[in-house]
Amino acid sequence: MADVAPVAQRSTTPPTDDRDYVIRVEDLQVRFHTQIGEVRALNGVSFGIPRGKVLGVVGESGCGKSITGLSIMQLVPHPGRIVAGEVWFREKKDDQPKNLLSYDRHSNEMHQIRGKNISMIFQEPMTSLNPCYTVGNQIMEAILLHQTPRAEEARAHTIEILRKVGMPNPERIFGSYPHQLSGGMRQRAMIAMALSCTPVLLIADEPTTALDVTTEAQILDLMRDLQAEIGMSIMFVTHNLGVVAQTCDDVVVMYLGRVVERASVDEIFYEPKHPYTVALLRSIPHLGSRRKEHLEVIQGTIPDPYATVSGCPFHPRCPSAVAGLCDRLAPVETAIEGSPRHTVRCHLYPGSTVETVAN
Ligand SMILES: Nc1ncnc2c1ncn2[C@@H]1O[C@H](COP(=O)(O)OP(=O)(O)OP(=O)(O)O)[C@@H](O)[C@H]1O
Numbered sequence: 466m467a468d469v470a471p472v473a474q475r476s477t478t479p480p481t482d483d484r485d486y487v488i489r490v491e492d493l494q495v496r497f498h499t500q501i502g503e504v505r506a507l508n509g510v511s512f513g514i515p516r517g518k519v520l521g522v523v524g525e526s527g528c529g530k531s532i533t534g535l536s537i538m539q540l541v542p543h544p545g546r547i548v549a550g551e552v553w554f555r556e557k558k559d560d561q562p563k564n565l566l567s568y569d570r571h572s573n574e575m576h577q578i579r580g581k582n583i584s585m586i587f588q589e590p591m592t593s594l595n596p597c598y599t600v601g602n603q604i605m606e607a608i609l610l611h612q613t614p615r616a617e618e619a620r621a622h623t624i625e626i627l628r629k630v631g632m633p634n635p636e637r638i639f640g641s642y643p644h645q646l647s648g649g650m651r652q653r654a655m656i657a658m659a660l661s662c663t664p665v666l667l668i669a670d671e672p673t674t675a676l677d678v679t680t681e682a683q684i685l686d687l688m689r690d691l692q693a694e695i696g697m698s699i700m701f702v703t704h705n706l707g708v709v710a711q712t713c714d715d716v717v718v719m720y721l722g723r724v725v726e727r728a729s730v731d732e733i734f735y736e737p738k739h740p741y742t743v744a745l746l747r748s749i750p751h752l753g754s755r756r757k758e759h760l761e762v763i764q765g766t767i768p769d770p771y772a773t774v775s776g777c778p779f780h781p782r783c784p785s786a787v788a789g790l791c792d793r794l795a796p797v798e799t800a801i802e803g804s805p806r807h808t809v810r811c812h813l814y815p816g817s818t819v820e821t822v823a824n
């Protein structure tokens with residue numbers, strides 16, 4: 466579980482920006498101190514999700530997508546620690562934003578926020594379903610806690626949501642234990658649990674990876690419907706760039722615990738700036754590509770998470786790296802001229818100043 470600095474050290478003054486963000490993450494840093502060394506899982510992650518919008522979070526395995534989601538919920542597993550950063554959450558448009566990291570992770574405020582205001586679909590379904598309780602009881606528990614004290618109403622609502630996520634015979638599934646379900650059904654049970662309280666923000670960590678394409682399409686439709694119906698915002702973590710193109714409004718591209726580019730979905734797909742984003746997009750098949758055309762692979766491998774890389778973390782794999790610059794100095798986030806919401810962390814872009822600190 467995450468350890469955070471005491472409340473007194475945490476900022477309670479929100480950053481100024483007129484846009485209606487449901488969540489704004491500022492300079493989030495997470496470390497894992499293990500026996501064999503320190504993993505800098507997040508190295509200053511910042512982004513915002515506007516109300517009612519879907520933010521796609523993409524990047525190779527280990528870049529920090531799940532830890533970002535878990536940090537927002539204050540659920541970083543031991544021995545992880547949030548060592549710096551702010552997470553500003555605003556439930557309603559006119560509310561004053563609250564820095565969630567100023568609350569103790571066991572506080573009533575955090576218990577209220579988890580499940581009721583912010584829900585998470587975890588990457589591994591079995592870690593969040595309790596094997597000792599039926600699926601129906603587990604979903605109903607959250608509804609009884611946050612929505613209605615009446616058991617009959619909660620039961621009807623549970624069955625309805627199980628039907629919505631495409632469960633066959635939801636009345637029977639209500640009384641089943643997690644081990645009696647297939648992997649895809651467990652995934653849907655977990656999605657039902659996350660959606661049952663109609664959260665303001667849904668953090669969906671690879672929610673459809675274990676599902677067949679038909680069920681995946683159904684779940685994506687359901688999330689879109691809820692988004693339209695209740696104005697839910699979604700942080701959508703996925704490896705599937707096709708799903709990002711279909712589902713997301715904005716995209717954050719992560720590499721080694723940093724956001725290297727953020728922009729609208731069109732800007733990412735049609736005008737990618739960071740060499741890593743360009744390489745990611747080249748490594749997926751396109752409609753119309755010739756049958757014998759080889760897909761491009763990103764050269765090299767992701768650096769060892771225990772190692773520290775000087776300069777830009779992508780420079781050892783970057784085809785455009787400038788010797789003496791990219792290998793020495795870390796680029797700061799720069800806004801692209803003419804599109805202020807499109808930012809990139811790369812020395813190739815004018816206006817990019819450099820940080821003198823090592824990574
Ligand atoms: N319990 C842990 N102990 C040590 N390091 C950890 C632990 N959990 C995560 N990490 C490290 O934190 C970094 C970010 O992990 P995270 O799970 O967020 O990656 P991810 O982007 O979600 O990857 P994937 O796409 O494979 O799910 C990785 O380098 C990982 O090794």
Ligand SMILES: [Mg+2]
Nearest residue numbers: 530531532588
């Ligand atoms: Mg993950």
